[in-house]
Amino acid sequence: MSAPSVPFDTLPLAIAELRAEIDAALGRVLDRGRLARGPELPAFEAEFAAACNARHCAGVGSGLDALELILRAYGIGPGDEVLVPAHAFVATWLAVSHVGATPVPVEVDPRTYCLAAPSLRDTGLVDALTRRTKALIAADLHGRKVPARQLAPFCREHGLRFVVDACQSHGARAVDGTDRGLMGDAAAYSFHPTANLGGLGDGGAVVSDDAELMDRVRQLRSYGATFDTGSDVRGIHSRLGELDAAVLRVRLRHLDDWNRRRQDLASKYLALLQGQAEVLSPAGDAASCDVWHHFVVRTEHREALVDHLRAAGVETAVHPRVACHQSAAYARQFAGRGLPLAEALAAQCLSLPMSPHHTAEQIGYVGRAVLAFIAGR
Numbered sequence: 001m002s003a004p005s006v007p008f009d010t011l012p013l014a015i016a017e018l019r020a021e022i023d024a025a026l027g028r029v030l031d032r033g034r035l036a037r038g039p040e041l042p043a044f045e046a047e048f049a050a051a052c053n054a055r056h057c058a059g060v061g062s063g064l065d066a067l068e069l070i071l072r073a074y075g076i077g078p079g080d081e082v083l084v085p086a087h088a089f090v091a092t093w094l095a096v097s098h099v100g101a102t103p104v105p106v107e108v109d110p111r112t113y114c115l116a117a118p119s120l121r122d123t124g125l126v127d128a129l130t131r132r133t134k135a136l137i138a139a140d141l142h143g144r145k146v147p148a149r150q151l152a153p154f155c156r157e158h159g160l161r162f163v164v165d166a167c168q169s170h171g172a173r174a175v176d177g178t179d180r181g182l183m184g185d186a187a188a189y190s191f192h193p194t195a196n197l198g199g200l201g202d203g204g205a206v207v208s209d210d211a212e213l214m215d216r217v218r219q220l221r222s223y224g225a226t227f228d229t230g231s232d233v234r235g236i237h238s239r240l241g242e243l244d245a246a247v248l249r250v251r252l253r254h255l256d257d258w259n260r261r262r263q264d265l266a267s268k269y270l271a272l273l274q275g276q277a278e279v280l281s282p283a284g285d286a287a288s289c290d291v292w293h294h295f296v297v298r299t300e301h302r303e304a305l306v307d308h309l310r311a312a313g314v315e316t317a318v319h320p321r322v323a324c325h326q327s328a329a330y331a332r333q334f335a336g337r338g339l340p341l342a343e344a345l346a347a348q349c350l351s352l353p354m355s356p357h358h359t360a361e362q363i364g365y366v367g368r369a370v371l372a373f374i375a376g377r
């Protein structure tokens with residue numbers, strides 16, 4: 001089969017653009033020979049905290065670990081309930097399950113795919129809040145910041161920890177430019193290689209202003225131990241390594257520029273596709289989805305659109321294909337529970353090619369191919 005004209009994954013181009021800087025960073029770490037507990041991790045943690053406009057950052061092994069460590073550090077566990085988006089990447093739910101708590105799904109805002117305070121009220125789950133509800137995890141899905149200024153008061157009012165799953169929104173700012181507090185009480189990041197800020201393999205971070213919380217996260221990520229006193233609690237081992245930290249320091253220097261490139265490409269898609277009812281574009285303008293981890297359209301004819309684009313040489317992806325509550329991991333727990341919007345979104349959403357290494361010509365080509373699909377129906 002010939003290579004697609006527009007691939008979905010452009011990671012080789014991202015690496016190529018930064019290859020000299022990455023080689024220098026890796027060489028520095030290898031020359032030093034300290035692959036654990038060296039200076040790169042604390043340096044990256046300080047730089048990423050500053051980039052998030054936060055006081056503290058702790059590097060960990062993955063985004064899922066970051067979410068789990070936040071919940072554990074808050075003491076959330078068996079018998080507790082955590083509100084999660086019904087339309088989500090499954091890791092958001094898994095973190096809750098891994099600490100022994102129960103994920104309580106809430107339908108998202110159909111315009112933004114994020115939890116929003118009005119949608120919390122619409123779903124009736126406000127009434128379902130119980131005294132066991134301890135936290136809300138809202139996810140910045142596709143790179144769009146959750147409406148933290150709505151959600152924070154909701155969480156305060158109900159005594160919930162407000163956790164942001166920011167695994168898809170590195171570098172995102174509020175539309176008004178002030179980003180303080182947008183991370184909730186604590187935020188979890190993933191540094192999966194294809195994230196807006198990606199490392200060599202798996203990695204993640206917890207970011208927060210809360211010094212006490214971060215002390216507990218640091219303890220829990222390292223066996224629950226301080227080496228002098230042994231393990232105080234039963235922690236896990238979740239490390240962001242020196243090589244990854246060194247590469248992330250390089251990538252971080254380019255984050256804003258690469259996010260701007262994504263925004264430019266999103267503007268192009270939106271200009272081409274806005275107003276099409278058959279294939280819905282993301283709501284708002286290019287600035288409203290901050291960092292465009294994905295460019296997601298929604299159509300009842302998704303499989304036909306996938307086939308049409310594949311025939312045109314365009315690779316696409318689906319995130320997620322199965323609603324979390326219907327996935328094998330959760331089907332039994334949520335048997336008989338209907339979440340119609342989450343089910344519709346899993347059946348109808350499609351991610352079009354989007355990365356800093358797609359060209360405007362490629363995006364124009366994809367946009368016109370979508371228009372041709374609509375015209376042909």
Ligand SMILES: Cc1ncc(COP(=O)(O)O)c(C=O)c1O
Binds near residue numbers: 091168191
């Ligand atoms: C929204 C969201 N949450 C959590 C995760 C989990 O991150 P990781 O793959 O680093 O465990 C991801 C990963 O892509 C994600 O997209």
